[in-house]
Amino acid sequence: MGLFENPGSIFPLSYTEILQRVRNVNPVKYGSTRNYVNGSVTYLSPYISRGIISTKFILSEILNQGHKPAQIEKFIQELAWRDYWQQVWIAKGEAINKDIKHKQNPVSNTAIPKAIVDGDTGIRAIDKAIKEFYETGYLHNHIRMYIAALTCNLGQSHWKVPAQWMYYHLLDADWASNALSWQWVAGANSNKKYVANQENINKYCFTDQKNTFLDVPYEAFASMPIPKILEDTRTLALKTTLPKQKTINIDEALPTCIYNFYNLDPLWKRDIAANRILLLEPSHFAHYPISQNTIDFILNISKENINGIQIYVGEFNELMMAYNLRDIYYKEHPLNKSYEGVEEPREWMFDVQGYYPSFFAYWKKCKKQLPY
Numbered sequence: 001m002g003l004f005e006n007p008g009s010i011f012p013l014s015y016t017e018i019l020q021r022v023r024n025v026n027p028v029k030y031g032s033t034r035n036y037v038n039g040s041v042t043y044l045s046p047y048i049s050r051g052i053i054s055t056k057f058i059l060s061e062i063l064n065q066g067h068k069p070a071q072i073e074k075f076i077q078e079l080a081w082r083d084y085w086q087q088v089w090i091a092k093g094e095a096i097n098k099d100i101k102h103k104q105n106p107v108s109n110t111a112i113p114k115a116i117v118d119g120d121t122g123i124r125a126i127d128k129a130i131k132e133f134y135e136t137g138y139l140h141n142h143i144r145m146y147i148a149a150l151t152c153n154l155g156q157s158h159w160k161v162p163a164q165w166m167y168y169h170l171l172d173a174d175w176a177s178n179a180l181s182w183q184w185v186a187g188a189n190s191n192k193k194y195v196a197n198q199e200n201i202n203k204y205c206f207t208d209q210k211n212t213f214l215d216v217p218y219e220a221f222a223s224m225p226i227p228k229i230l231e232d233t234r235t236l237a238l239k240t241t242l243p244k245q246k247t248i249n250i251d252e253a254l255p256t257c258i259y260n261f262y263n264l265d266p267l268w269k270r271d272i273a274a275n276r277i278l279l280l281e282p283s284h285f286a287h288y289p290i291s292q293n294t295i296d297f298i299l300n301i302s303k304e305n306i307n308g309i310q311i312y313v314g315e316f317n318e319l320m321m322a323y324n325l326r327d328i329y330y331k332e333h334p335l336n337k338s339y340e341g342v343e344e345p346r347e348w349m350f351d352v353q354g355y356y357p358s359f360f361a362y363w364k365k366c367k368k369q370l371p372y
Helices: 015-023 027-033 045-049 055-064 068-096 114-118 124-134 141-154 160-169 173-187 197-204 218-223 281-287 292-305 315-323 357-369
Strands: 255-259 274-279 310-311 327-331 342-344
Touching: 015 055, 015 141, 027 068, 055 068, 055 197, 068 173, 068 310, 068 357, 124 141, 124 197, 141 160, 141 173, 160 173, 160 292, 218 281, 274 281, 274 315
Parallel strands: 255 274, 255 327, 274 310, 327 342
Antiparallel strands: none
């Protein structure tokens, strides 16, 4: 077996089990081991990205266990990165789909190396992780950086298509976090590119591979030509297969709560009687396609935790025309601009909003709100 003995059990669906996972987090150990593939990571990212639990909720639970912020600052920072990327998306909108700070350079193609898609780069730790990724929808954060570095900084692929490929397969797909992190690695959202050599990969992935194209000192990367294995590229036709639309039942006397790919919060307005609709807009998934694994995950986790939820496949305005909805509620998100009704705020860890050009400028403000 691979890194996971039972891939199907990595991300349980029931809210009770998700809460238990939050309680089991070891934030101190996380800080010291998170970069290793067997490190004490939380496996909470799909639940955060799907809006099932918030970063604020996780922080509150961890602090209630008696941990002092100074002891677990790295853990809190990593949570804050998620909110930071979302704030950049809110501020910049569609601009995050292009090189946001600097032009990526050099770029020789706008595709993705075939070796990355096939998990056949010759770097054993990366190839193993990519093959498991297709089964589990999960990639360790360090592996994500390795893949992006290989693709953009050695293969000279522009970051956009490879970022779409990774987003497509991730259960924790969050376009802000994904796109802006790829840009960070590629130097389009940072002042230098991220690269890793074989020694680094061996250290954090517990391999002992030698004589690969990455088995070089760091200074060799600046003049390295595209490795042969990364020259063959592919364009991808990423498509989302949505369920067939069925008639839904609406009680016109009740308010309506709209859930979507970024909001599957089972506690949201749970105390009121309401029509609860999971809205799957074809236009959304045409721009941001996701895999069948991810579709199955959101359908199953919503049915498991949100009583009476019904699925509507169509655009928001089509839903409005087809049914006499009243008192519509939804949660804020950059992709909900076409919605009408009452927009409710998401839970943020800190009262720090707006665009900050660097995470640490943002973090400096956030840190003041922690009970040090």
